[in-house]
Amino acid sequence: MLEIRDLNIEFHDHSVPETVVYDFDLSMEEGDIVGIVGESGSGKTMSALALCGLLARHDMEKKGKILFEGKELLTCSRQEMRALQGKEISIIFQEPMTSLNPVKKIGWQVEEALRLHTDLSKEECYERAIWALREAELAEPEKVYGQYPHELSGGMRQRVMIAAAIVCKPKILVADEPTTALDVTIQAQIIKLLLKLNEEQKTAILFISHDLSLVRRLCRRVVVMQNGYIVEQGDVEAIFRSPREEYTKRLIASIPSCDRGKQEKDLDGALEVFRAEDIAAGYRASDGLFGKGVEKEVLKGISFSLKKGEILGLVGESGCGKSTLAKIIVGLKGDYRGRLTGAGKVRMVFQDPYGSLNPAKSVGWLLEEPLRLQGGLSKAERHRMVLEMLKKVGLEESIAERYPRQLSGGQRQRVCIGLALMSRPEVLVADEAVSALDVTIQAQILRLLAQLRDEMGLAILFISHDLRVVYQICDRVMIMQDGEIVEEGTPRKVYFEHSHPYTAQLLEASGVFG
Amino acid sequence: MKKKINYNLLVGGILAGGMLLFILIGCFVLPYDPEAMNDGLRFARISPAHPFGCDNFGRDIFTRVMVGARTTLVVALGTVAIGAGAGTLIGSVTGYFGGWLDEVVMRVNDALFAFPSILMALVVVSLLGSGKYHVILALGIAFIPSFARVVRSQYLKLKEMDYVKNARVFGCGHLRIMFVHILPNTLGVMVPTVMIGFNNAVLAEAGMSYLGIGVQPPDASLGRMLSEAQTYLFKQPMYAVFPGLAIIILVLGFSLLADGLGEK
Numbered sequence A: 001m002l003e004i005r006d007l008n009i010e011f012h013d014h015s016v017p018e019t020v021v022y023d024f025d026l027s028m029e030e031g032d033i034v035g036i037v038g039e040s041g042s043g044k045t046m047s048a049l050a051l052c053g054l055l056a057r058h059d060m061e062k063k064g065k066i067l068f069e070g071k072e073l074l075t076c077s078r079q080e081m082r083a084l085q086g087k088e089i090s091i092i093f094q095e096p097m098t099s100l101n102p103v104k105k106i107g108w109q110v111e112e113a114l115r116l117h118t119d120l121s122k123e124e125c126y127e128r129a130i131w132a133l134r135e136a137e138l139a140e141p142e143k144v145y146g147q148y149p150h151e152l153s154g155g156m157r158q159r160v161m162i163a164a165a166i167v168c169k170p171k172i173l174v175a176d177e178p179t180t181a182l183d184v185t186i187q188a189q190i191i192k193l194l195l196k197l198n199e200e201q202k203t204a205i206l207f208i209s210h211d212l213s214l215v216r217r218l219c220r221r222v223v224v225m226q227n228g229y230i231v232e233q234g235d236v237e238a239i240f241r242s243p244r245e246e247y248t249k250r251l252i253a254s255i256p257s258c259d260r261g262k263q264e265k266d267l268d269g270a271l272e273v274f275r276a277e278d279i280a281a282g283y284r285a286s287d288g289l290f291g292k293g294v295e296k297e298v299l300k301g302i303s304f305s306l307k308k309g310e311i312l313g314l315v316g317e318s319g320c321g322k323s324t325l326a327k328i329i330v331g332l333k334g335d336y337r338g339r340l341t342g343a344g345k346v347r348m349v350f351q352d353p354y355g356s357l358n359p360a361k362s363v364g365w366l367l368e369e370p371l372r373l374q375g376g377l378s379k380a381e382r383h384r385m386v387l388e389m390l391k392k393v394g395l396e397e398s399i400a401e402r403y404p405r406q407l408s409g410g411q412r413q414r415v416c417i418g419l420a421l422m423s424r425p426e427v428l429v430a431d432e433a434v435s436a437l438d439v440t441i442q443a444q445i446l447r448l449l450a451q452l453r454d455e456m457g458l459a460i461l462f463i464s465h466d467l468r469v470v471y472q473i474c475d476r477v478m479i480m481q482d483g484e485i486v487e488e489g490t491p492r493k494v495y496f497e498h499s500h501p502y503t504a505q506l507l508e509a510s511g512v513f514g
Numbered sequence B: 001m002k003k004k005i006n007y008n009l010l011v012g013g014i015l016a017g018g019m020l021l022f023i024l025i026g027c028f029v030l031p032y033d034p035e036a037m038n039d040g041l042r043f044a045r046i047s048p049a050h051p052f053g054c055d056n057f058g059r060d061i062f063t064r065v066m067v068g069a070r071t072t073l074v075v076a077l078g079t080v081a082i083g084a085g086a087g088t089l090i091g092s093v094t095g096y097f098g099g100w101l102d103e104v105v106m107r108v109n110d111a112l113f114a115f116p117s118i119l120m121a122l123v124v125v126s127l128l129g130s131g132k133y134h135v136i137l138a139l140g141i142a143f144i145p146s147f148a149r150v151v152r153s154q155y156l157k158l159k160e161m162d163y164v165k166n167a168r169v170f171g172c173g174h175l176r177i178m179f180v181h182i183l184p185n186t187l188g189v190m191v192p193t194v195m196i197g198f199n200n201a202v203l204a205e206a207g208m209s210y211l212g213i214g215v216q217p218p219d220a221s222l223g224r225m226l227s228e229a230q231t232y233l234f235k236q237p238m239y240a241v242f243p244g245l246a247i248i249i250l251v252l253g254f255s256l257l258a259d260g261l262g263e264k
Helices: A044-051 A078-084 A106-117 A122-135 A141-145 A154-166 A184-201 A212-218 A236-241 A246-254 A322-330 A363-374 A379-392 A397-401 A409-421 A439-456 A467-473 A491-496 A501-510 B007-028 B061-097 B099-113 B117-128 B132-158 B162-169 B174-210 B222-232 B238-263
Strands: A002-011 A018-028 A033-038 A060-068 A089-092 A172-176 A204-209 A221-226 A229-235 A272-285 A294-307 A311-315 A337-341 A346-349 A427-431 A459-464 A476-481 A484-489
Touching: A002 A044, A018 A044, A018 A229, A033 A044, A033 A184, A033 A212, A044 A060, A044 A172, A044 A204, A089 A154, A106 A122, A106 A141, A106 A154, A122 A141, A122 A154, A154 A184, A172 A184, A184 A204, A184 A212, A184 A501, A204 A212, A212 A236, A221 A236, A221 A246, A229 A236, A229 A246, A246 A439, A272 A322, A294 A322, A294 A337, A294 A459, A294 A484, A311 A322, A311 A439, A311 A467, A322 A346, A322 A427, A322 A459, A346 A409, A346 B162, A363 A379, A363 A397, A363 A409, A379 A397, A379 A409, A409 A427, A409 A439, A409 B162, A439 A459, A439 A467, A459 A467, A467 A491, A467 A501, A476 A491, A476 A501, A484 A491, A484 A501, B007 B061, B007 B238, B061 B099, B061 B132, B061 B174, B061 B222, B061 B238, B099 B132, B117 B132, B117 B174, B132 B174, B162 B174, B174 B222, B174 B238, B222 B238
Parallel strands: A033 A204, A033 A221, A089 A172, A172 A204, A311 A459, A311 A476, A346 A427, A427 A459
Antiparallel strands: A002 A018, A002 A060, A221 A229, A272 A294, A272 A337, A476 A484
């Protein structure tokens, strides 16, 4: 049905033409589910966008063949392409928050493809839209039909996106990281939904993701990409069991595993460096200047302690209050109840390595800043300490002269960690510190954190939604739900002998155990 | 593949640079005394001795354009300096701290914004009297709201960045965060804004002098010259053409420069 041969994509917006996809080959039959896996910059999204006809920029060149049911898509006219888009080939994007138009009702957006491609009457359109919404498993399709995107949650919006994509019963559905921005439980539901659509409608799905384990759960075949090249492709299970290429092996090895035999560190004799008692906090959600404002409780009495050299994992879905807790601990949120001990020596590493370094300053300047604030050190001493720190986090000394925009994501996150450690804290709060990184980089940063913990006796509060990562790195885990800690213990105990249903639900959804 | 040339930056740079060079030369060498009158040369045509001709008092127009452009430039720079300086201060404080202070200051700002800046300047001049430095002050004050607004919007956005939060975690004081951590990041937006402000100031000065409340005779400014020239438009059209051209080149040059810088 679909045949892509020797697809090359070149950009011409720089002085030297840059090829982002080399000799991409792929064929799909009706009902296939194929995954494209790769790290950022591997060309996976580019290849998929070319298939959808969404790469029509004047400064790029596409060579090769894309045959869809015998029709050449690269050379066909805009009109012919438009006739296919949304009807035969649909796409779901990553970000459910921005891929729906905020000023149009859901129903209108779902019906758009019908209006463009069919002659259905208004009533028929409505019927079809409701059918699609129901197909996407939205609980009350009639109600959702009349709502605006801002009234829906992220998961519901992604369902709406899926409904809009399948309303014309396309033959191919391209899903570009459709679950990356969602919580694990929602993620699992969306994967289930895609599988159902594939089974019932025989829709072929091209699933693009950086998450190997997710691809394994959904796809039958997988294409592994690196730097624009296809490294390996074939049956998912075969590749997982016996990867041929070095890169694939490395990718698979980077997935943190959750085996029972994990070594657990004995921290009984260790000194306690931080304690939080009965932390409670809320936000005042005001409705306008003269509105009364409602106190929304976010944290409901959280207590925990950290020992020297301990990595404590905090797991929960978005909105459970874990980031609020981090803010309180590092002193970014002042209005809370409860007591903190040892909070003076806490520093933080943020999620987004692109937003947490000041782009206007050099790395050296940034790393010196905590020392400058602390005072009492000469310029030469400060510079020496900066170079020492760079070495410690695995960076070269020359990085000090550079600006954040000249660094890769992994290098930036190393700088961020170095920055947090400059003032010799006892406790480090890592708020989703590896979530935005590619898996191989993620593995490196995790190793770095563990190594720094060993060298400096650092206590780390490791906040994450990724259960695998937490299992691998943490000595103790807390599961948080709606502002409360529902389960706590060693990873082995929490993962294999949990008592709370929410823990079970999380583990189930994340597919940690197959 | 050919490299894309930033034509805006190139042409803008040439025009603005040429004009600045012209003014700079005028600071050191002038062909004639700009205020020396000569009855015999009244409305003299263009000649090698007087490349732009002479005005109604027999003064050399080339010399007066040189001097007038300098005055206009000084007024524009002064205006932008006051506007951008005070605007940055107000914008950063209100944007960073927010709350009721922000509400009050920005509503006052809105009110000021509702009047054309030239009208605001007229009020100030009528209180203080005219003259070059009063014009600078008047226009400078009139320009504050537009700068404050831009800076505030930048601060509103940038104060939520993680690196600002991180600076707070390190114990940075508010002033240090505002001016050492955040301010350099507003540069990308401020440079084009200042350029556009500069243009508006050139035009505003010309406009005020044209109305007779700006620079006073016998001082020359481009706007002043235009206003004097209109009486003799048919007798000596060059009197209006050359100062007008100078304004166009100055404004166009800086506009293109601003666009060019914004493109990068």
